[in-house]
Amino acid sequence: MTGQIMSAEQVPSKGKLTGWHVLLIMLGFFGVMFAVNGVFLYHAITSFPGEDVKKSYLQGLDYNHTLEAKAAQDQLGWSAAAGMVGSDLVFDLTDADGNPLEGYQVTSELRRAASTAHDQIVEMEPLQSGSYAVNLSDLPAGRWDVQFQVIDPAGDDILFRADKRIVITP
Structure with missing residues (x-):
């Protein structure tokens, strides 16, 4: 081989x-x-816009106050309903017996989940029978988170808070 x-x-x-x-x-x-x-x-x-909740650490330290405010709100027995009627955001407030609550200052904080560019706090105008409204025709279309705050007319104390997710259509 x-x-x-x-x-x-x-x-x-x-x-x-x-x-x-x-x-x-x-x-x-x-x-x-x-x-x-x-x-x-x-x-x-x-x-990333940064911290979404202002002073979140301090809010965490003061969480017992938040729980006390929630318990005080529950004792009132108030209920609320909110929704879009055309281009108006309408908020209805009733007491524990179902009677409309009038004469309160109501603000709504409008926030978008994706961006803080259009977030704003608006004052709602009182209507009849415990209804409050604000026109939102200037806001861009999409999903919005709204936090309603009912403020005591005699002071600056927030008596009631309610959250609602709304959809604004073009």
């Missing part, structure tokens, strides 16, 4: 993977990873 023996000198050098090639491949891979992560990091930082 005749056989050929190849030595290392006879192996073609074209396409040979060397240590330098592996180093360049690894540097290229991690370079692309860092560049993509940098783009993601930039967009995450520039698009």
Whole structure:
């Protein structure tokens, strides 16, 4: 039997993977990873509006006061209903017996979940029979979270809070 023996000198050098090639491949891979992560990091930082609730740490420390206010609201027995009537946001307030409550200052805080750009607090106008309304025709269409606050006419105490999610259509 005749056989050929190849030595290392006879192996073609074209396409040979060397240590330098592996180093360049690894540097290229991690370079692309860092560049993509940098783009993601930039967009995450520039698009996040920041803390959604003002002074959330202090609110957490004062949570017992929040619970006391909620218990006081529950003792009133008031109920509320809210919704869109055309381009008006209407809020109806009744006492424990179902009688309409009039003469209160009612504000509504309108917030969007996606952005704080259009968030605002508006004063609602009193109507008859415990109804309060505000025109929202200037707001962009979409889903809005509304927090209603009924304020004591004699002072600045918030007597009642109610939350509602509404949809404004174009």
